[in-house]
Amino acid sequence: MACDIMVTGCRGQLGRDLVASFSADHSVRGVDLDELDIRDRERTLEAIRKADPGTVLHAAAYTDVDGCEGNRELAMAVNADGAENIALACRKVGARIVYYSTDYVFDGNADRPYTEDDQTNPQTVYGQSKLAGEQAVQNALDDYVILRIAWLYGRHGRNFVKTMIKLGFQQRRDRHGGREIAPLKVVDDQLGAPCWTMDIARQTRAVLSGRHTGLFHATSGGETSWYGLAQAIFAAMDIDVVVEACTSDEFPRPAPRPKRSTLSNQRLNEAGLNVMPDWKTPLETFLHEHSKEILCEL
Numbered sequence: 001m002a003c004d005i006m007v008t009g010c011r012g013q014l015g016r017d018l019v020a021s022f023s024a025d026h027s028v029r030g031v032d033l034d035e036l037d038i039r040d041r042e043r044t045l046e047a048i049r050k051a052d053p054g055t056v057l058h059a060a061a062y063t064d065v066d067g068c069e070g071n072r073e074l075a076m077a078v079n080a081d082g083a084e085n086i087a088l089a090c091r092k093v094g095a096r097i098v099y100y101s102t103d104y105v106f107d108g109n110a111d112r113p114y115t116e117d118d119q120t121n122p123q124t125v126y127g128q129s130k131l132a133g134e135q136a137v138q139n140a141l142d143d144y145v146i147l148r149i150a151w152l153y154g155r156h157g158r159n160f161v162k163t164m165i166k167l168g169f170q171q172r173r174d175r176h177g178g179r180e181i182a183p184l185k186v187v188d189d190q191l192g193a194p195c196w197t198m199d200i201a202r203q204t205r206a207v208l209s210g211r212h213t214g215l216f217h218a219t220s221g222g223e224t225s226w227y228g229l230a231q232a233i234f235a236a237m238d239i240d241v242v243v244e245a246c247t248s249d250e251f252p253r254p255a256p257r258p259k260r261s262t263l264s265n266q267r268l269n270e271a272g273l274n275v276m277p278d279w280k281t282p283l284e285t286f287l288h289e290h291s292k293e294i295l296c297e298l
């Protein structure tokens with residue numbers, strides 16, 4: 001039976017909130033790796049033919065940035081070839097696609113937020129594979145939406161905000177237990193804009209509400225560092241945590257992180273479509289709504 005919306009990666013961090021948001025007023029079909037491996041072109045074509053969606057929200061990806069660095073073949077197979085398979089299937093059934101891309105398509109060396117017109121220059125395998133996915137979508141379809149998003153957090157899956165909540169409470173427990181506490185060290189030399197997955201769902205709706213097509217940056221307003229984000233989390237939750245700023249050199253990773261990958265939502269603004277708020281307000285709302293549940297998982 002035909003559905004309005006198909007969500008790939010429906011058990012992922014973003015996918016789960018896309019399903020929750022769109023299910024309120026659309027028929028939604030979610031698929032994930034256990035049911036459909038998007039590397040398999042024939043099965044992907046068949047799954048989309050059967051579901052016959054009006055729009056595919058393509059949120060499935062190999063998102064382990066450090067893992068991608070050591071496994072280029074898998075990264076390209078999922079993030080580039082997989083995106084191409086989804087796009088070709090959309091073309092066959094006449095469905096629209098929303099492809100979620102990333103700030104990692106840029107090198108992170110700019111001294112201002114990147115616009116959609118800026119030159120891409122990915123420095124990681126993950127970034128290269130996601131950019132190849134963008135190009136595959138653009139080659140396969142005229143009617144596409146690409147949303148470049150960044151620094152995601154949400155209720156589901158693993159993310160920085162949930163990790164900080166857990167580490168902050170661990171430190172508090174240690175202090176109350178009379179144990180010696182080590183300051184929480186957080187990187188202060190990488191800048192970006194934290195985005196709540198529910199805001200990305202709202203932004204997706206806004207773009208789909210008209211026949212808007214093309215590549216858009218879709219991140220929260222403002223910018224901060226991971227250290228700034230950690231401080232904002234603890235301030236909003238009113239917990240006293242000893243946090244110390246450090247540099248990326250103190251946390252060497254297989255994949256280099258962009259120094260400043262803040263994006264400007266220039267095209268959404270020009271089209272009157274930008275519904276992304278500044279990063280602090282949604283963070284406070286998210287913590288108000290979800291921090292208790294997250295702590296229950298400790």
Ligand SMILES: NC(=O)c1ccc[n+]([C@@H]2O[C@H](COP(=O)([O-])OP(=O)(O)OC[C@H]3O[C@@H](n4cnc5c(N)ncnc54)[C@H](OP(=O)(O)O)[C@@H]3O)[C@@H](O)[C@H]2O)c1
Nearest residue numbers: 009012013014033037038060061063100102149150151152
């Ligand atoms: N997280 C961020 O900060 C961020 C920033 C910018 C852009 N994005 C983009 O936003 C989208 C959603 O990210 P997310 O954080 O929600 O990712 P996520 O939580 O890792 O979810 C991705 C989902 O895709 C599934 N998947 C992996 N390989 C697959 C395959 N071969 N076939 C079908 N499904 C497969 C994963 O299954 P398994 O878990 O079983 O592997 C997972 O359920 C991705 O396109 C990502 O590149 C994310």
